[in-house]
Amino acid sequence: MSSVNHHFPDPVIRRKFRQRLLRWYARHQRDLPWRKTSDPYKILVSEVMLQQTQVDRVIPKYKEFLRKYPTLQELAGASVGDVEATWRPLGYNIRPVRLHAIAQEAVGRHRGKIPDSLEELQAFKGIGRYTAGAVMSFAFRKDAPILDTNVKRVLQRVFLGSTNGNGSKPLKRLWDLSAALIPKGKAYDFNQALMDFGALICTARKPNCPNCPMQPFCLSYPWDKDNTPCPKLQRPSK
DNA sequence: CTCCAGCCCC
DNA sequence: GGGGCTGGAG
Incomplete structure (x- = not known):
């Protein structure tokens, strides 16, 4: 069988x-800002923002967020409070806290890179099966569903x-x-x-x-x- | 106003 | 398999 x-x-x-x-x-x-980058960090930011928020509301905040934290390292170095404040008023405010934790873990444990496997991605709190697949295909160009x-x-x-x-x-x-x-x-x-x-x-x-x-x-x-x-x-x- | 949707956690 | 947070539909 x-x-x-x-x-x-x-x-x-x-x-x-x-x-x-x-x-x-x-x-x-559609012409979307996260389609103009291949930086896994930026893709991750966009996917976390898009988890429960519509595209139109995400676009301006995505740009502002990346102006303030252009790299994984800079996000990791910021204070959580600062990141939460920048996130407002997107809502679901656990997301910036988790995103910040992901940045710190990546910097501390993954040589400053977003890991490029489904398993490692899903091991982070805040990254589920969907977001892991999105990062794999959109950031690392793997054939992930x-x-x-x-x-x-x-x-x-x-x-x-x-x-x-x-x-x-x-x-x-x-x-x-x-x-x-x-x-x-x-x-x-x-x-x-x-x-x-x-x-x-x-x-x-x-x-x-x-x-x-x-x-x-x-x-x-x-x-x-x-x-x-x-x-x-x-x-x-x- | 209530209810439902939606991604993730537990 | 249920709860949470929050915007949007009804």
């Missing part, structure tokens, strides 16, 4: 999805529709999908494209199906057919 279905999704659909996503991205990608809410929604709709797939846990299924779709050596563009696609076309409410390049094979197209709500990934617990 094989535990992984190597033919899901259909290789033809898989290829079409990649092609269409990357082509769409080439024309519609990501799965945040946007990506979950896109993959669920296009490849699973209203079903949960082949019996395996929905979450694992989606992580596997996210990994299986990455074109070799192109996780950076592919993952960025997935995020933009989820933010601009395959939105939570009122997805823009009429302009969606995935129409021909999307299992949820057309979305408004019978006003179906987005399939829940997991049942409410109560």
Whole structure:
């Protein structure tokens, strides 16, 4: 028995999805400041800020934060209070505290570098599976999958529709999908494209199906057919 | 105003 | 598998 279905999704659909996503991205990608740097520290700052905060609110604070702490070393050398104050009013104020701790640990224990493995990244408090994948693909250009809410929604709709797939846990299924779709050596563009696609076309409410390049094979197209709500990934617990 | 979402921690 | 913090939807 094989535990992984190597033919899901259909290789033809898989290829079409990649092609269409990357082509769409080439024309519609957002101009975001953290896409202009390859400094893992700066990427990490952006990802932590983006964890619970919308892009528009993050952009100005990202710039201000990096003006004040341009390097990992300078962040590590600042006082926590100072970092917290700079963070305001982004909210979720545990994040700057953890980010500061990460900087200090990296300086003290990793030769002043952000580590470049999923395991080491996830060992930090404040970096979970998503953020670790984001740093691996966006900062270190590794073919690591990501799965945040946007990506979950896109993959669920296009490849699973209203079903949960082949019996395996929905979450694992989606992580596997996210990994299986990455074109070799192109996780950076592919993952960025997935995020933009989820933010601009395959939105939570009122997805823009009429302009969606995935129409021909999307299992949820057309979305408004019978006003179906987005399939829940997991049942409410109560 | 209440409720829900969302990434991470425990 | 539940709670926290916080913005945004209803």
